[in-house]
Amino acid sequence: MDPHRPRRILVLGAVAALTATAVLTGVRAAQAADTLLSQNKPALASSTENGGAPAAGAVDGNPATRWGSVWSDPQWLRVDLGGTATITSVKLTWEAAYARAFQLQTSADGNNWTTVYSTTTATGGTQTVPVTGSGRYVRMYGTQRGTGYGYSLYEFQVYGTLTSAPPTSGPGYIMADPPVTGVVPSTAVPPATNPPTTHHEFQMNCSVSRSNLNDDPIVFPGLPGVSHSHTFMGNTTTYAGTTLASLRGGNTSCITPGDKTGYWMPTLLNGTTAVQPEGQQVIYYKTGVIDYRSVRPFPLGLRYLVGSPTSTLDEFRNHPGAVEGFECGDLSFNWDIPANCVAGTQLNVRFQAPSCWNGLHLDTPDHKSHMAYPVLGVCPTSHPVAVPMIEFKMAWPVSGNMANVRFSSGRGFSFHYDVFNAFDPPTLAALTTHCINGGLQCDPRGFDLYKPNRGAALNENYERP
DSSP states (O other): OOTTSOOOOOOHHHHHHHHHHHHHTTOOOOOTTOEEOOTTOOEEESOOSSTTSOGGGGSSSOTTOOEEOOSSSOEEEEEEEEEEEEEEEEEEEEOSSOEEEEEEEEESSSSSOEEEEEESOOOOSEEEEEEEEEEEEEEEEEEEESSSSOOEEEEEEEEEEEEEOOOSSSTTOEEOSSOOOSOOOOOOOOOOOSSOOOOOEEEEEEOEEEEEEOOOTTTSTTOTTOSOOEEEEEBSSOSTTOOHHHHHTSOBSBSSTTBOOEEEEEOEEETTEEEOOOSOEEEEEEOOSSOGGGOOOOOTTOEEEEEOTTOOHHHHHTOTTEEEEEEETTEEEESSOOSEEOTTOOEEEEEEOOOEEOSSEEEOTTSOTTEEOOBTTBOOTTSOEEOOEEEEEEEEOOOEEOTTEEETTBSGGGOEEEEEOOBOHHHHHHHIIIIIITTOEEOTTSOOTTOGGGOOSSOTTSSOO
């Protein structure tokens, strides 16, 4: 982003004036019968301008946050309504960087799009556009920018009626017992400390526990051999028939014996040869929200999928969990596996999980809907419970010509991973309280080397005292 670019905040008075102007010039405001369908729903964009302008910033109901794209054409922003809907209007609140030419499109599957509105003479501001269409996904597809900057939306609001609303119980839903209700996402900013608080995390160090196993107990429970090959870490018993009880009764390859969580990811292949990470890999437990004091431990049995084996390169690059892509040697920010890595180096990737939970479900049919990413450091009201943000930091001993290196799920951008929580609750609570809530940078014992006076959460055997 241009450091000299002014930061434009559209004040509420300006919003009201622009809305009034739109109505007077014949643009219909959303009818009272219409329902706002898009707020706090999953959003995805073709690009983001910087870390402070994510796709979710346009669907969070906050007029001070926004989505901003890179400075090129075309660009798009889409929202997943969660079920098929009849769409009656779309309201766009633009920052000064607006679309002169754009289309509004609907889709049943997120791949095939139908245009329900098109213009080449838009002037920005606040636009309420009446449309007639249906679909689960709605997209703003910009083809010509109105300024030299990118596309920038404070709000992208879709109105209509859900005709096939997603269920909240039934097959594929595993209910939390008890549920966590009544939580309001914290918007507080923790006070400054002396010395400064710079980290809010602890590590789990886990080696490979099972490898080259075509099982996935979350996506294909009870169906051995039907998934692509996975490399498992943590629990040593994970297989297609895994349950919470079997995990809790198993052992672990993690240094901390209380972490019996099952972690797995697609197997890396060099040609037809599987390449396994060597030694202890780093799985961070961090805060994903600004108010790190509000983070609470995972409930037993929580499980979810991070990323997608069907991601495109753009989806992987702009995924809210993306960190720096693939790295080797001096190469970084590669969104696919590099063609060559300096001999003797390792292939590395870091990828972050969502850290806001809806408090109701331990799993959902898509293995994602019960979890969400924070929006600029605050959990959405639909997923108000802040839980630890897991970050995989994986390293594979492969270098040189990487032309035949891929994952069992496909190209590098198909990287994803699964988490099935079986952490001993008192141990996880001790580490979360001491390290995340306490603002420390902890090792697997819960000890901060830079603040030794704060002590450790666990003893020399990585167990609670």
